[in-house]
Each structure stands twice: as C-alpha cells, then as structure tokens.
Amino acid sequence: MLNRSTIIAVLCCAPSIALSDSVLLQSTDGFIDLEGEILEFNGDIITFKTSVGTVKVPATDLQCIGATCPPELAVTTIDGELAISVENTSLTTVLAPLIETYGSSIDAEVTSEGIIEANSTFSLTTPEDGGSATISVSSEDATGQLSVRTAAAFSGSNEPLPLGNWDGVDTTAPESILALTAFVVVASPSVTINSISMTDLAAIYSGEITNWSEFGGPDLPIIPFLRENGSQDRTDFVDIVMAPQSKDVSKDAVSVNTDKGIAYAMTSFDGGIGVTNPSDIADAKVLDIQGSCEIVTKPDEFEIKTGQYPLTRAVLATHSGDLPFIGKGFLQVAKTNESQKLITPSGFFGQNIETEEDDRRASRLADAMQSEGSLIERSSLLAMVEATLDADRLTSTFRFAENDPVQNAWGRAEFQRLSEYLEEGGFEGGEVIFAGFSGGSENTQDAIETSVASANATLAAFLEYAPQFSTEGSSPVSFTAAGFGSVNPVACHADPMGPRLNQRVEVWVRP
Numbered sequence: 001m002l003n004r005s006t007i008i009a010v011l012c013c014a015p016s017i018a019l020s021d022s023v024l025l026q027s028t029d030g031f032i033d034l035e036g037e038i039l040e041f042n043g044d045i046i047t048f049k050t051s052v053g054t055v056k057v058p059a060t061d062l063q064c065i066g067a068t069c070p071p072e073l074a075v076t077t078i079d080g081e082l083a084i085s086v087e088n089t090s091l092t093t094v095l096a097p098l099i100e101t102y103g104s105s106i107d108a109e110v111t112s113e114g115i116i117e118a119n120s121t122f123s124l125t126t127p128e129d130g131g132s133a134t135i136s137v138s139s140e141d142a143t144g145q146l147s148v149r150t151a152a153a154f155s156g157s158n159e160p161l162p163l164g165n166w167d168g169v170d171t172t173a174p175e176s177i178l179a180l181t182a183f184v185v186v187a188s189p190s191v192t193i194n195s196i197s198m199t200d201l202a203a204i205y206s207g208e209i210t211n212w213s214e215f216g217g218p219d220l221p222i223i224p225f226l227r228e229n230g231s232q233d234r235t236d237f238v239d240i241v242m243a244p245q246s247k248d249v250s251k252d253a254v255s256v257n258t259d260k261g262i263a264y265a266m267t268s269f270d271g272g273i274g275v276t277n278p279s280d281i282a283d284a285k286v287l288d289i290q291g292s293c294e295i296v297t298k299p300d301e302f303e304i305k306t307g308q309y310p311l312t313r314a315v316l317a318t319h320s321g322d323l324p325f326i327g328k329g330f331l332q333v334a335k336t337n338e339s340q341k342l343i344t345p346s347g348f349f350g351q352n353i354e355t356e357e358d359d360r361r362a363s364r365l366a367d368a369m370q371s372e373g374s375l376i377e378r379s380s381l382l383a384m385v386e387a388t389l390d391a392d393r394l395t396s397t398f399r400f401a402e403n404d405p406v407q408n409a410w411g412r413a414e415f416q417r418l419s420e421y422l423e424e425g426g427f428e429g430g431e432v433i434f435a436g437f438s439g440g441s442e443n444t445q446d447a448i449e450t451s452v453a454s455a456n457a458t459l460a461a462f463l464e465y466a467p468q469f470s471t472e473g474s475s476p477v478s479f480t481a482a483g484f485g486s487v488n489p490v491a492c493h494a495d496p497m498g499p500r501l502n503q504r505v506e507v508w509v510r511p
Contacts, residue, residue: 022035022036022037022066022068022332023035023036023037023038023064023065023066023068023069024064024065024066024325024328024329024332025046025048025057025062025063025064025073026062026063026325026328027061027062027063032057032062033328034048034050034055034057035050035328035332036048036049036050037049037068038064038068038069038070039054041059041070041073043059043072044058044059045057045058045059046058046059046062046073059072059073063325065105065106065325065328065329065332066332078106078108078124078125078126078131078132078133078326079131079132079133080133080324080325080326081133081134081135081136081324081326082133082134082135082136082145082146082323082324082326082327082330083136083138083141083143083144083145083146084135084136084137084138084144084145084146084147084148085138085139085141085142085143085144085146085147085148086137086138086139086148086149087139087148087149087150087232088139088232089119089139090277090345090347091139091148091149091150091315092119092120092137092139093345093348094148094178094179094315094343094345094348095137095148095178096112096120096122097339097342097343097344098178098330098333098334098339098342098343099122099124099135099330100342101333101334101338101339101342102124102326102329102330102333102334102339103122103124105329105333106124106126106329107126108124108125108126108131108133109124109125109126109127110122110123110124111123111125119136119137119138119139119140120136120137121134121135121136121137122134122135122136122137124326133326135326135330145319145320145322145323145324145327146317146318146319146323146327146330146331147317147318147319148178148315148316148317149232149315149316150181150232150233150236150313150314150315150316151236151239151313151314151316151406152236152239152240152313152314152406153180153240153307153312153313153314153406153407153410154240154307154310154312154399154407154497154500154501174318174319174320174321175316175317175318175405175406175408175409176316176317176318176331176334176335176409176413177314177315177316177317177335177351177406177409177410177413178315178316178317178334178335178343179314179315179340179343179348179349179350179351180304180305180312180313180314180315180348180349180350180351181277181278181304181312181313181314181315181347181348181349182277182278182299182304182309182311182312182313183233183236183237183240183275183276183277183299183311183313184275184276184277184278184281184286184299184311185201185273185274185275185286185287185289185311186262186263186266186273186274186275186276186281186284186285186286186287187266187272187273187274187284187285187287188266188267188269188270188271188272188273188284188285189266189267189283189284189285190218190220190270190271191212191217191218191220191271191273191285191287192212192217192218193212193215193216193217193287194287194288195287195288195289195290195296196215196287196288196289196290197289197290197291197292197495198241198245198289198291198310198495198496198497199245199292199495199496200215201241202241202242202245202247202496203247204222204224204273205224205226205237205241205242205247205249205250205253206242206247206248206249206250207250207252207253208247209222210222212271218271220270220271221271222271222272222273223254223265223269223271223272223273224250224252224253224254224272224273224274225253225254225255225256225262225265225266225272225273225274226249226253226254226255226256226262226274226275227255227256227257227259227262227275228255228256228257229255233259233275233277234249236313237249237275240310240311240313240497241311241496244496244497245496256274258280259276259277259279259280260276260280260282262274262275262276262280263276263280263281263282263283263284264282266282266283266284266285267282267283267284273287275311277347278299278346278347279345279346279347279348280347286299289309289310289311291491291492291495291498292492292494292495293489293492293493293494293495294492295489295490295491295492297309297310297490297491299311301349301354302354302356302357302360302395304349305349305351305354305395306395306397306490306506307397307399307410307501307504308397308490308491308501310491310496310497310501314406314409314410315348316406316409317331317334335351335413335416335417336416336417336420337352337353337417337420337421337424338352340352340417351395351413351414351417352417353394353395353396353417353418353421354394354395355392355393355394355395355509356392356393356394356395361393364488377443377485377486377487380443380448380484380485380487381484381487381488383482383484384435384482384484384487384488387433387435387480387482387484388433388435388508390510391431391433391508391509391510392508392509392510393506393507393508394418394421394506394507394508394509396414396417396418396421396506396507397414397504397505397506397507398411398414398458398504398505398507399411399500399501399503399504399505415461415462415465415466418462418466418507419462419465419466419468419469422469422476422477422509423468423476425509427476427477427509427511428476428477429476429477430476430477430478430509430510430511431477431478431479431480431509431510432477432478432479432480432507432508432509432510433479433480433481433482433507433508433509433510434455434456434458434459434462434479434480434481434482434505434506434507435455435482435483435484435505435506435507435508436450436451436452436453436454436455436456436458436481436482436483436484436504436505437451437454437483437484437485437486437487437488437489437502437503437504437505437506438450438451438454438483438485438486438502438503439486439493439498439499439500439501439502439503440485440486440493440499441486441493441494442486443485443486443487444485447485447486448483448484448485449483450483450485451483451484451485451486452481452482452483453483454483454503454505455481455482455483455505456481456483458481458505459479459481463479477509486502489502490502490504
C-alpha cells in the first residue's frame with residue numbers, strides 16, 4: 001500500500017511526451033493514477049514525467065499499461081468492468097475494432113456477445129492467468145462510465161477565435177475524439193442542381209425558401225426531411241447549420257426516425273432534400289457545399305479529416321473522471337494512428353494522418369493564383385508557394401479555440417498522432433512546416449501577423465507536448481513556422497463558419 005508521504009515530487013517545466021511513448025501507471029489502491037513517460041526505473045523507484053512535472057514514486061503495488069512498461073510492472077492480468085453508453089447503435093461499429101486493438105495491446109483475447117450493430121458485451125481474457133474484464137456497449141443505458149456520441153465539429157460563433165490561446169490544451173481533459181463522420185446533403189434525383197450553400201440550406205429548413213426554382217432548379221416544391229426531435233443528429237444539424245444563422249427548423253420539415261428513411265424519401269418524393277450520414281445515401285443525389293465565393297467542398301475523406309467540410313462531425317467520448325483502469329487504457333490505445341487506421345465502418349473515418357493528393361493541391365493553388373488581390377495578397381501567396389514547394393500537406397490541421405471542447409479534443413489528438421507519424425514515417429533530415437492562416441476577409445498586415453502568431457504558438461505547443469523533437473541537434477527533423485494571412489482560404493469569408501474554417505494552422509512535411 002502506497003502512502004502519500006512516499007511520493008517525492010520534483011516539479012519542473014517539462015510537459016508530457018507524445019503518447020506513442022507514454023504509459024499509464026496506477027496503484028492498486030487507486031491513489032496513484034498517472035499518464036506520461038518512464039524516464040528511469042532502478043527496480044525500486046520510477047522517475048516519471050507527467051504533463052505537470054516529473055515525479056518519483058516507489059514501484060510497490062503499481063501496475064502499468066503501455067508499450068514501454070518495465071516487464072515486472074506491465075499488466076499481465078486484467079479485471080474490472082467498463083460500461084460505455086452510446087447515443088445510437090451505429091457507434092458500436094466504431095468501438096468494436098478499437099476494443100479489439102486495446103485487447104491486443106495487453107495480450108488479451110476478445111470475444112463479443114450480441115450483434116455488433118446493436119448493444120454488445122466484449123469479454124477480455126488473459127489465458128495465461130485467467131484474468132478477465134468486460135466492456136459493455138449500450139444505447140439503452142445512459143449511465144455508462146464513458147459516454148460516446150456525435151458532436152458538431154464547429155458550432156457557435158462565426159467569428160475566428162483566438163487560435164494562439166493554448167490554455168485549453170489539457171491532456172487530462174474528459175473529451176476524446178474516437179472517429180469522424182459528417183452530414184451529407186441528399187436530394188431527389190429530379191433536383192438538377194449539384195451543390196448548395198450553408199445559407200440556402202438553413203433557409204430551406206427554416207421555411208424561407210420553398211421551391212427549387214429559386215436556385216435555378218426545376219419548378220418543384222421543396223420537401224425538407226430531417227431526423228426526429230430529440231435525436232443527436234437533429235441536435236448536431238441545428239448546431240452546425242441553423243444556430244450560426246440564428247434560424248429555427250420549420251414545423252413543416254418532415255421528421256424521419258432513421259437515416260435510411262431519409263435516403264429512401266429522396267427516391268419517393270420529387271423535390272425532397274435531407275441530411276444523412278455517408279453510409280446511408282442509397283440512390284439519392286449528393287449535393288456538395290458551395291460558398292458564396294464559389295469554393296466547393298465535398299464530403300470526402302480528406303475534407304472531413306482536415307475539418308474543411310463544414311458539416312463534419314466528431315465521434316466524441318466523454319467521462320466524469322472516474323474511469324476504471326481499463327477505461328483509461330482503452331482511450332489511450334484508441335487515439336493512436338494504428339488504431340485510427342482500423343476505423344473502417346461505412347460512414348465513419350479514422351483520424352490517422354494522410355497526405356493531400358497532388359491533383360487536389362494543384363487545383364487549390366491554381367484557383368488561388370487566378371484570384372485577383374492586392375499586392376500584399378499576391379506576395380503572401382507567393383511566399384506560401386515558395387515555403388511549401390516540394391512539401392506534402394498532411395491532414396493534421398489545428399483550429400484550437402478557447403472554451404471549445406470539441407476543437408480542443410481534436411487538437412490534442414492531432415498532437416499525439418503527429419508525433420507518432422514523425423517518429424514512424426522515416427522523416428530523418430526532413431522539415432516540418434506549421435503554416436498559419438487567418439480568418440479575416442482581407443489580407444492586411446494585421447492578418448499576416450495573426451497567422452504568424454498562430455503558427456508560432458501551435459508549433460511551440462507541439463514541441464512542449466513532444467519534447468523529443470525540441471532538443472537541438474538530436475531531433476530527427478527540423479521545424480519551421482510561417483504565416484500567410486488570409487490567402488488560399490478553404491471557405492468563403494462571408495459565409496457562415498467561413499472565418500472559423502479559414503483560421504487554421506496546416507502541417508506540411510518536406511522529406
């Protein structure tokens with residue numbers, strides 16, 4: 001049994017390392033509960049680096065989960081229960097591969113009872129010693145220790161928020177993003193338009209626009225379909241589409257109880273429009289999102305992973321802070337690049353890092369170069385092209401904002417995956433570029449200074465999170481921060497959420 005007086009705390013300014021090297025330490029009495037890096041273990045005392053400093057603790061009665069655990073402390077048996085509440089049963093398909101991966105990480109066999117697309121119980125056993133644990137997933141019991149639901153990736157104010165404020169970066173925060181998904185706008189095949197703006201989408205669902213001819217389409221009444229009141233899908237839709245424009249859903253919108261029902265309605269009712277998830281499109285027509293400045297975003301994987309698609313949603317896990325050891329271990333493993341690669345259920349996307357395709361990048365730059373602008377805008381654009389020449393853009397994109405738990409959870413996870421990616425990707429001798437962009441409508445000197453400050457703050461925070469890259473002379477890669485003002489926007493500045501989407505820090509790598 002550990003006694004409080006046995007803990008020798010040596011406080012310092014070193015932050016936590018990347019979670020690819022981190023472990024979980026917990027005493028059998030529950031008093032010690034730490035996440036971080038083991039710096040030294042002499043058989044009796046562990047020197048442990050955490051997010052708030054370095055501590056030394058006796059190894060007696062400690063258990064450890066993680067790839068770098070000393071063999072004598074590594075968990076070789078498991079016990080306990082973890083109850084996960086899900087908002088709907090489709091989220092079980094996201095959790096299943098993550099639970100399997102967690103089991104593999106502790107050499108446990110995993111079996112399941114129930115239908116994976118519904119409520120399920122997963123049993124984890126360690127055959128050598130007979131240890132066992134259960135992870136139950138239920139959409140009927142809302143009292144789980146871990147709650148998993150979808151949430152709008154962007155909601156609230158249209159104004160760009162202070163990206164340079166990193167006070168919210170807390171590795172112990174209760175929110176974690178386990179996967180991504182999005183709304184897809186679908187319409188009846190009789191609708192002849194191919195894209196719709198966020199403004200017009202809100203106007204349709206508020207009842208202000210009632211005929212497709214107002215968009216240059218056929219003379220057909222618009223029949224809007226939406227998930228039922230009280231559903232998380234409807235809540236997310238209001239947060240993303242209606243609330244930023246101060247509009248309410250019209251009583252004339254037709255409520256449907258399933259996403260498949262919405263897709264079916266598109267082929268049954270001429271003039272129909274709906275929002276559904278990417279796996280439930282069927283024969284409906286998909287409408288892209290088009291801004292007032294003609295920027296078009298599609299519901300594809302790259303746009304969703306970078307957060308550029310405005311209808312992006314997060315699969316968000318939250319807890320009250322009293323998770324059992326297996327719950328903390330599950331979350332730690334679930335957020336890694338390797339685990340995120342396993343997010344393959346239709347309609348969901350992992351957050352594992354990928355690079356932008358050459359054709360997409362060339363098209364984006366060509367559009368930016370053809371646009372008219374001031375001398376300072378042209379200079380900033382040329383500076384961006386020069387800085388990113390022969391570099392690849394990663395899906396890692398930061399939009400941290402104070403008091404925005406979803407975006408802060410997104411950013412914390414990006415830190416973890418970026419550090420893993422750089423360690424595993426063979427980038428020795430390469431360069432990593434943190435490229436900042438502002439959310440303003442004009443590329444003034446203030447906009448450039450804001451983007452530079454955002455890039456510098458993001459890079460500094462990443463190097464504090466992953467100090468193995470900050471040691472001069474020993475880091476395998478070099479780092480550069482640069483800002484380019486408001487050039488090369490990913491959304492129209494004048495549109496709802498445009499400033500939020502454009503104020504960002506992209507990450508580029510040059511091998």
